[in-house]
Amino acid sequence: MPQYDDKQKFSVGSFLLYMLGFLLFWEWLRPLSTFTDTDYLSIFVLFSAFLFTLSYFELSVWVAFPIKLVALLYALHSIYFPVPFFDFQWVSYLFDDLFGSMKHAFSRDWDSMSSISRTFLFLVLLWLISYLMHYWLIQARRIFLFFIITVLYVTVVDTFTVYDASSAIVRTVIIGFVLLGILRFIRIIELKGFRVNENQFPMMWIVPLAILIAFSSFLGYLAPKAAPQWPDPVPFITAVGNQTDEGAGPGVGRGIQKIGYGTNDSRLGGPFVYDDSPIFMTTIEELHYWRVESKEVYTGLGWDTEPAEPPSESVNPDDVSLDSIHAVTYNDNVRSEDLTAEVEVLRNNLYPFVIFPGELQSIETEEDRIYQMNTITNKLKTFDQADESGLGEYTVNYKVPQFSEAMLSNSSTDYPAEITERYLQLPEDLPEEIKELTEEIVADEDDPYGKAKAVEQYFSRNGFSYNTTDVAVPGGNDDYVAQFLFETKLGYCDNFSSSMAVMLRTIGIPTRWVKGFTRGDYEQTLEDGRRMYQITNSNAHSWVEVYFEGVGWVPFEPTQGFLDLPNFISDYENNTAETDVPEEQEEQNEQASNTDDSSGSSGYQFPIDLDKVLNWLKWGALSLLIILVISGIIAFLTRKNWLDKYFLWRFRKRKDDDEHVFDDAYHRLLWLLEQYGIKKRPHQTLREYALEVDRYLDTGDMRMLTKKYEHTRYSNKSHQVDWADTKELWENLIKRIRP
Structure with missing residues (x-):
């Protein structure tokens, strides 16, 4: 050739x-x-x-x-x-x-x-x-x-x-x-x-x-094509794959899903993979979760609504509030702040609904749409004539509450009939052990708020882990919540939120399951101080709302790795608390004075002039106090110049074989970042905060440290970070945050 x-x-x-x-x-x-x-x-x-x-x-x-x-x-x-x-x-x-x-x-x-x-x-x-x-x-x-x-x-x-x-x-x-x-x-x-x-x-x-x-x-x-001559084998194969035998292991039944917002929650469970496809851009003043809808019927395998298509009412975008007890989120006696957020929908054809934080008041947009508010799920859908059609850009005006813990603790358990009928529903075959566990958790609490907080905090204190890969799918005879509570203790937001909602219902506290998105990923800060965030499919999330008589629906966040949703204060009125403390202090001072008098009457005579000694001690103590105060003020004002050096010196002395040194160093780093102005927002996860720190400091070390920290905290395997391998990353971050 x-x-x-x-x-x-x-x-x-x-x-x-x-x-x-x-x-x-x-x-x-x-x-x-x-x-x-x-x-x-x-x-x-x-x-x-x-x-x-x-x-x-x-x-x-x-x-x-x-x-x-x-x-x-x-x-x-x-x-x-x-x-x-x-x-x-x-x-x-x-x-x-x-x-x-x-x-x-x-x-x-x-x-x-x-x-x-x-x-x-x-x-x-x-x-x-x-x-x-x-x-x-x-x-x-x-x-x-x-x-x-x-x-x-x-x-x-x-x-x-x-x-x-x-x-x-x-x-x-x-x-x-x-x-x-x-x-x-x-x-x-x-x-x-x-x-x-x-x-x-x-x-x-x-x-x-x-x-x-x-x-x-x-x-x-x-060219025209002939219709298929054989039946499609895919539905059969899919059906066979979705069958779960009793006792099947984790992940069997649904296969691996992709995270994102969906409408069908009748069967929860199974692993998923992250999808960072952007869907919204938001510009906000404060960080919030973004609500879409809630569901109230727990089936033992997932969540539905009753009826399947709840009634909707047309609303005016200038005032979207409804009188329905299901649609009103907070009562008028709850202190709140009026805020505004801008939303740009990147995939409006797939999401023909409005996302909003807090309690929605009105919508501003240049696009002509018809608005339908579901009176049960609180989902606000948008239509162009008779077809569902999402908005491209809009502004939402909403209220953000500030909940009084005193008001929540004193709320009545005499709930309206329409609340108990719908939001205390449970399957007839719900395992009794769920109620027994809940009663054990809240045994020391007397009011609904204390019980809700006890259940919310139960997961973080009893070995539950956030996991997206080894998540079980309940079989035909299994209960979704019971499987998570007593068998796997592994799961993501759906597992945690569903469990808390069901557990509180077993002891007579109304709840509903809420779906939406977390606040998103930070993009930039605008000139007016507002921040822009990008919301992706990976920000899809679920949480719990608990009903308190006289207050309304209060959100709770039981999922591991996510922070509390609402703002809680002890009470709107603090006059009582402020007057009680001085009286107690006055009694303690009187007791101390009586003790001093009795101890000074022993009859012992000092060989030196006691008055001069006391006078010297008084002025010496006063001088020392002044020096300490001045030194403290100087130290506080110049803290950014010496705090980093002090902690670098302190942790260099820690031994590498100390199993707690990495956790201590990581928490101290978070504290230092806050002192230098890089504060962690209330609703940020550690991973989101690490990404923001790396962008601010132009480094990638924070993400590496956070990954190791999450692995030690949330991994179901015993793992200890080698301090010698991570010390250099930790020191580089501290050196970069110097002013």
């Missing part, structure tokens, strides 16, 4: 081969962000394109390898390390992480491998595929097998996941046939010995081929 020497190479043809090969490979990457928890798809695509480009130039391995290695490191840096690329401290952390994950890999403990190591292996896989594509396209001149596998991959993903491959299958067929045609043409040239001048490509062959394939594909796409 004639050799295809360098002079016979045509650069246009090689470039076209690489470009089409990359487009075909791209079809493998497109669905990843839809049915997996893989983010940063653009980085993976750019990294693959860079590898294909280097392969096209056929550089020496001694040149190409270090360039590709730097590109791989840069991709990892872009994903995980928000610090300058040439700040090589992150490289040290990267290699430590990789070596640690290698130990887990050799011991086949795949679950313990870090996200960084998994991403590293995925990038290495992309690197290897670029070599394979070079071999198939340039040396073997065969791509048919890869093309067929790609078609099968796209069709299977389209069938069994939420990914829509209608356009992908057309692109794949066109690209694949063009590639096959070009490779066939090149093989004919090589086999027959045709000579092609350098930088010359016989376009008279390729252009008709591309036109023919494009026309055939277009005609096939538009």
